[in-house]
Amino acid sequence: MISTLRSALSAFGRLVPVVVAVAAMPLPAQSTQPLPTSTRTEHVIVVLTDGLRWQELFRGADAALMQRRYVNDTASLRRDFWRASPEARRETLLPFVWSTVAQQGQIFGDSAGGSMARVTNRFRFSYPGYNETFTGFFDPRIDSNGYPPNPNTTVLEWLNRDAALSGGVVAHATWNAFRRIINTERSGVPVLDGWDRGAPSGADSTATLLQALYRSHSQLWPDVALDAPMHQAVLRTVHRGLPRVLFVGYGETDEWAHSGRYDMYLRSAHQVDRFLAELWNTVQGNPRTRDKVTLLISTDHGRGWDAKWTDHGEEVDGAQFIWSAVIGPDTPPLGVRANTPTQQAQMAATIAALLGRDWRRAEPRAAPALPVFR
Numbered sequence: 005m006i007s008t009l010r011s012a013l014s015a016f017g018r019l020v021p022v023v024v025a026v027a028a029m030p031l032p033a034q035s036t037q038p039l040p041t042s043t044r045t046e047h048v049i050v051v052l053t054d055g056l057r058w059q060e061l062f063r064g065a066d067a068a069l070m071q072r073r074y075v076n077d078t079a080s081l082r083r084d085f086w087r088a089s090p091e092a093r094r095e096t097l098l099p100f101v102w103s104t105v106a107q108q109g110q111i112f113g114d115s116a117g118g119s120m121a122r123v124t125n126r127f128r129f130s131y132p133g134y135n136e137t138f139t140g141f142f143d144p145r146i147d148s149n150g151y152p153p154n155p156n157t158t159v160l161e162w163l164n165r166d167a168a169l170s171g172g173v174v175a176h177a178t179w180n181a182f183r184r185i186i187n188t189e190r191s192g193v194p195v196l197d198g199w200d201r202g203a204p205s206g207a208d209s210t211a212t213l214l215q216a217l218y219r220s221h222s223q224l225w226p227d228v229a230l231d232a233p234m235h236q237a238v239l240r241t242v243h244r245g246l247p248r249v250l251f252v253g254y255g256e257t258d259e260w261a262h263s264g265r266y267d268m269y270l271r272s273a274h275q276v277d278r279f280l281a282e283l284w285n286t287v288q289g290n291p292r293t294r295d296k297v298t299l300l301i302s303t304d305h306g307r308g309w310d311a312k313w314t315d316h317g318e319e320v321d322g323a324q325f326i327w328s329a330v331i332g333p334d335t336p337p338l339g340v341r342a343n344t345p346t347q348q349a350q351m352a353a354t355i356a357a358l359l360g361r362d363w364r365r366a367e368p369r370a371a372p373a374l375p376v377f378r
Contacts, residue, residue: 044333045358046296053276055258058327064093074266100281105331113327118343128323133304140352140370153187159352161191177253178229228255298332335376350374
């Protein structure tokens with residue numbers, strides 16, 4: 005089944021000319037619906053977990069990768085994540101996504117169900133992917149994860165300059181490149197990222213503890229902090245007053261995949277699901293934000309097939325396929341969307357539309373919003 009699907013998707017990818025990297029493929033009519041005239045959403049939380057494949061999201065743990073080559077303890081991993089059916093495996097791996105988001109929101113990117121979600125940038129790695137997410141288009145100039153501060157205005161910067169939202173955009177991330185991707189110096193968006201800037205600067209007990217953790221923790225990856233302390237910094241921001249737009253970037257899924265640790269990749273994905281549940285339950289449990297928040301979840305790129313699962317990039321087949329999920333008061337509960345192709349570039353216009361803004365009027369190169377509205 006998977007090998008047949010891989011062959012079909014690979015053939016599809018070869019049919020798409022390289023110009024798709026510059027000019028996105030046309031979207032079907034249902035993907036270009038009119039923007040809502042009014043929304044109930046007052047706050048948007050955008051969460052991206054780096055490099056989490058659609059295969060695990062929709063099928064759960066992959067038996068072919070649960071082997072000693074990629075796993076230290078295969079017995080415990082199978083005990084924790086292996087189940088007889090794909091549906092049971094995905095619900096075990098990502099219980100919040102499948103018990104809450106799939107029941108109350110919408111999920112895109114099931115390539116086996118005619119709902120392929122793709123990146124439009126040909127590079128298929130992180131900085132180009134995050135730029136595409138936040139601007140709505142592929143910029144071929146951004147061809148390196150070490151690229152300087154983003155020359156493009158992101159939807160986050162644009163919203164932060166809106167008089168009604170000014171100062172209401174905040175970003176937390178484990179990867180220290182987000183200060184460049186969002187261009188915090190120009191945009192004015194506070195970006196708490198990496199080991200050196202991840203902890204909040206306050207003098208309260210939570211901030212002080214986080215500062216100590218960030219200073220003293222062993223830096224497993226020099227440019228990517230761990231998800232757990234970053235998540236605690238996110239919760240502090242939420243409890244102190246939910247921003248109008250909050251971006252959260254978890255990074256461990258990508259780092260463990262590059263390390264060839266399928267066990268830690270799955271456990272990190274499972275932990276991100278718990279983080280999502282905690283975020284959602286926190287905002288839904290607060291009377292000031294209950295039923296006023298939309299949560300957008302996605303990833304910046306896919307990964308390769310089989311032994312190439314550890315990699316992504318321009319030459320890695322399969323890395324162009326991603327996924328996204330949405331739950332909130334303006335999104336009807338349609339579950340997994342079949343026969344609805346989408347693009348990573350649609351995220352920027354979706355963020356703005358949820359707050360009653362038209363990003364494409366400001367940035368005509370941007371793709372239309374995702375078809376998620378009532």
